[in-house]
Amino acid sequence: MDENSLRNLLDRLQSGRIGIDEAVDELRFLPYADLGMAKVDHHRELRSGFAEAIYGPGKTPAQVAAVCRELLNHSNGAVLVTRADPNQYKAVLEIEPEALYYSEPKLIVARAAEDNPTGVVLVASAGTADQPVAEEAALTLEALGTKVERLRDVGVAGLHRLLAHRESLQQADIVIVIAGMEGALASIVGGLVAAPVIAVPTSVGYGAGAGGITPLLAMLNSCAPGVAVVNIDNGFGAAVFAATILNSR
Secondary structure, three states: OOHHHHHHHHHHHHHOOOOHHHHHHHHOOOOOEEOOOOEEOOHHHHHHOOOOOEEOOOOOHHHHHHHHHHHHHHOOOOEEEEOOOHHHHHHHHHHOOOOEEEOOOOEEEEEOOOOOOOOEEEEEEOOHHHHHHHHHHHHHHHHOOOEEEEEOOOOHHHHHHHHOOHHHHHHOOEEEEEEOOOOOHHHHHHOOOOOOEEEEEOOOOOHHHHHHHHHHHHHHOOOOOOEEEOOOOOHHHHHHHHHHHHHHO
């Protein structure tokens, strides 16, 4: 239940179109629904503007489908399952035949939100191996109703590939930078644009990359101001952070 739904409920109650008992029945779903194996936070959409997302790993297909059904029935925004597998998608399809599965980022979009033209987020990824995380960010943003532009394979080993897109970089409202290896792309982009930069280190790289620790530390130590860093491989978190900034405007 988002703010508009709550206002609509109170308006219907005030005008007499529904009674107190009916209003109480609708409010039973706030703040959460207890499914036994999960407590679905319906109040989150009202608090933060985004419905709770479902994290796939560790959940059975039946559990994912049950939580998804609850969110579809009592939420107005996007309903997403992150890091999902094909069996979980099959279970979701049984309750929502129009759900989509994106195999590269392992993302299920059970329902997308309406377009919300608050700005443009540019998702720039350093290499092809970073694409799964980049697509998690981009597809999450699109599901949340945000306009997205993509820059693929613009890593620092060939800086001219990035500089060829200076206009797009300068026009973006927010830039999400996805990079593994040494993670230098975030600092370079941070020095080129006035927009906030959200850096996502990836686990792409050889042994000394330590599964993403090296780019994480490099991004945290960026000399470019205006760069915020999320967790390793967390394209979803970067997308929600970007959408939150845009919505706050």
